[in-house]
Amino acid sequence: xxxxxxxxxxxxxxxxxxxxxxxxxxxxxxxxxxxxxxxxxxxxxxxxxxxxxxxxxxxxxxxxxxxxxxxxxxxxxxxxxxxxxxxxxxxxxxxxxxxxxxxxxxxxxxxxxxxxxxxxxxxxxxxxxxxxxxxxxxxxxxxxxxxxxxxxxxxxxxxxxxxxxxxxxxxxxxxxxxxxxxxxxxxxxxxxxxxxxxxxxxxxxxxxxxxxxxxxxxxxxxxxxxxxxxxxxxxxxxxxxxxxxxxxxx
Amino acid sequence: xxxxxxxxxxxxxxxxxxxxxxxxxxxxxxxxxxxxxxxxxxxxxxxxxxxxxxxxxxxxxxxxxxxxxxxxxxxxxxxxxxxxxxxxxxxxxx
Numbered sequence: 590x591x592x593x594x595x596x597x598x599x600x601x602x603x604x605x606x607x608x609x610x611x612x613x614x615x616x617x618x619x620x621x622x623x624x625x626x627x628x629x630x631x632x633x634x635x636x637x638x639x640x641x642x643x644x645x646x647x648x649x650x651x652x653x654x655x656x657x658x659x660x661x662x663x664x665x666x667x668x669x670x671x672x673x674x675x676x677x678x679x680x681x682x683x684x685x686x687x688x689x690x691x692x693x694x695x696x697x698x699x700x701x702x703x704x705x706x707x708x709x710x711x712x713x714x715x716x717x718x719x720x721x722x723x724x725x726x727x728x729x730x731x732x733x734x735x736x737x738x739x740x741x742x743x744x745x746x747x748x749x750x751x752x753x754x755x756x757x758x759x760x761x762x763x764x765x766x767x768x769x770x771x772x773x774x775x776x777x778x779x780x781x782x783x784x785x786x787x788x789x790x791x792x793x794x795x796x797x798x799x800x801x802x803x804x805x806x807x808x809x810x811x812x813x814x815x816x817x818x819x820x821x822x823x824x825x826x827x828x829x830x831x832x833x834x835x836x837x838x839x
Numbered sequence: 840x841x842x843x844x845x846x847x848x849x850x851x852x853x854x855x856x857x858x859x860x861x862x863x864x865x866x867x868x869x870x871x872x873x874x875x876x877x878x879x880x881x882x883x884x885x886x887x888x889x890x891x892x893x894x895x896x897x898x899x900x901x902x903x904x905x906x907x908x909x910x911x912x913x914x915x916x917x918x919x920x921x922x923x924x925x926x927x928x929x930x931x932x933x
Contacts (some may be wrong), residue, residue, distance in 0.1 A: 621844075623865050630879050645861035727875060733866070 593645040593769035595649045595670060598710070599659065600766070600812055602642030603670035606660060607820070608691060609635030610827055611678055618679050619675065627727065628684070634720040634739045639739045641713045661831035665820045672811040674698050682735045682742060683749035689728035690753060693789045694782065695726045701777040718829055736797025743798065749793075751802050758807025760786070769810075845894055849881055852889035859891050864925040867892075 612632035617624025645654035673691055688705035699721055733746045736744040761783045763771065770776025795800050810816065830837055850859035862881045867873035873892040882890065901909060912924040913919070 623867065623880055626883075627876065627879040630883055730871070730875070734872075752895060 590769060590773065592773065593650065593766040594707070595646055596766035598646040598649060599644055600640055600669035602639045602646060602659070602711075603668045604691075605635040605642065605825060606639035607668070607670045607745075608674035608688075609633070609639060610823055611674065611676075612684070612688075614678055616669050619760045624681065631688070631724050634717075634724065638713065638717045638720070641716075645713070649839045657831070661828045665812040665816050665824055668814065668820060669812050669826075670814060670816075670820075671756070671759050672817055673753065673809060674757060674829060675811070675817060676753060677819055679749060679752075680745060682731075682746040683752070685728050685731040685735065686746055686749040687753055688724065688792065689732045690757055690790070691760075692721060692725035692728050693785055693793070694757075695723065698777055700780065705776070706726050706774040707741075712822050731792055732799070733797040736794070736799040746797070747799055750799055751804075752806060754802040755806060755808045756786070759809035759811060762807075762809050762812070762813045831837065843898070844868050847877075848893045848898060849873070849877040850891040850893075851853050851877070851881055851887040853886055853889075856886055859889065862886075864895060 598796045609632045612628045614636065615625060615628045616632075617625065619628055639660070640656055647654050647656055647660055657787045671691075674685060676687055677688075696718070699718040701715040703711055703718060705711040705714065731786050732746060735746045737743070761779045767776055767779065791801065845868075846864050847867055847870075848864050849861040849862045852859045862877070865873065865880055867876050870892060874890055877890050877892055878884050881887065
């Protein structure tokens with residue numbers, strides 16, 4: 590059970606960390622200054638959430654590893670993030686679609702996790718929920734603006750949506766550690782979130798005049814460490830310093 | 840990307856402040872986006888509890904060349920300042 594709690598916490602931390610890193614890649618490259626700052630703000634929110642979760646994971650594990658060890662000294666197969674968050678940024682529209690699909694999930698998730706019988710996770714959820722509420726508002730509005738924008742913006746976000754859709758199924762597939770955590774009252778029952786997520790996504794896509802992709806085939810594997818090739822490239826960059834100069838500090 | 844969004848002026852009311860103060864300007868497609876951009880650009884270090892935005896071209900400003908007739912006549916009317924009273928020490932912040 591302790592192992593499931595550890596995996597569960599690392600899974601949540603990895604989601605936040607990898608998505609935070611992806612958004613951080615926009616730093617200095619945003620379409621305009623204001624959106625550049627907005628994306629890095631969200632990135633920092635997510636990295637902050639990841640820190641709290643990694644710290645907790647280190648504590649659960651109790652083997653003297655620190656948050657940094659867990660974040661920077663594991664390899665791809667030990668990461669438990671969903672495949673959606675490691676997908677490349679693409680253009681701004683694609684980043685917003687990815688963000689929206691995840692935010693809509695993350696918002697519902699933290700809202701439930703607030704009621705966890707694990708006080709630490711409940712507290713992290715409570716704090717994170719305020720941030721994620723804003724993230725969802727931000728990314729929803731951009732999906733609407735771009736979807737219901739020009740012909741070009743509509744086409745770009747529709748294509749992005751079609752590309753990313755197959756990574757949304759995994760959000761709701763419960764793995765062993767998630768089942769364990771749900772059964773003992775710590776984790777969130779993802780089955781219950783699914784219809785709420787669909788409702789939200791349907792509403793935003795409709796408002797954005799976007800067509801919901803019809804393909805039902807869903808790719809999964811991230812939660813059990815089977816990642817797309819993209820994660821390796823992320824880690825190569827993200828972990829470079831710690832792997833080249835072990836123990837390096839600021 | 841060509842940026843042809845209008846310019847907005849941002850006013851932030853700080854935690855201690857009674858008034859909204861001009862914080863700066865930014866680009867946004869509409870008022871809602873301007874509020875959100877202002878939130879990210881001007882309040883991320885915990886500066887504010889309220890935001891106003893107004894399109895820059897909706898502001899009518901006085902012209903610098905009119906400064907003589909607008910402002911200079913006030914310069915030599917020192918009797919408009921309450922400087923001829925002895926203020927009790929107990930009165931602060933005057």
